[in-house]
Amino acid sequence: xxxxxxxxxxxxxxxxxxxxxxxLQPEKAMAELHRRCKEILQREGLSPWEIAYLRSKVxxxxxxxxxxxxxxxxxxxxKGLTKGTLAVLGVRxxxxxxxxxxxxxxxxxxxxxxxxLDRAGTVERAEDLFRTGTEPDRQ
Numbered sequence: 093x094x095x096x097x098x099x100x101x102x103x104x105x106x107x108x109x110x111x112x113x114x115x116l117q118p119e120k121a122m123a124e125l126h127r128r129c130k131e132i133l134q135r136e137g138l139s140p141w142e143i144a145y146l147r148s149k150v151x152x153x154x155x156x157x158x159x160x161x162x163x164x165x166x167x168x169x170x171k172g173l174t175k176g177t178l179a180v181l182g183v184r185x186x187x188x189x190x191x192x193x194x195x196x197x198x199x200x201x202x203x204x205x206x207x208x209l210d211r212a213g214t215v216e217r218a219e220d221l222f223r224t225g226t227e228p229d230r231q
């Protein structure tokens with residue numbers, strides 16, 4: 093989890109603990125913690141681990157559940173970004189060589205795949221997905 097998010101959640105928890113010391117009912121404190129975690133979950137750019145951590149607080153996940161959830165979430169994200177990139181290139185009727193297809197389908201970097209998906213709508217050739225400026229984008 094990013095230090096900023098960790099500090100934010102810690103601050104929320106500390107303030108609610110202080111509130112309970114001054115008479116805030118524990119049920120209301122938990123409801124407020126859940127509400128704040130749900131707000132944070134609406135943000136863009138959270139990592140799968142951050143999403144799992146926040147959801148575990150809201151949904152009261154049992155110990156050990158987050159790890160397989162994150163693995164499944166990350167795999168699904170990769171699959172969706174991969175399919176989306178290939179679909180955009182296909183709809184645009186760009187030729188997709190076996191090398192390009194393999195490079196896209198074997199990539200597991202979410203940020204790189206998201207970038208390729210964004211670029212798939214504007215590149216002239218599928219191979220251009222892997223270029224940053226004048227140099228090829230290496231995995």
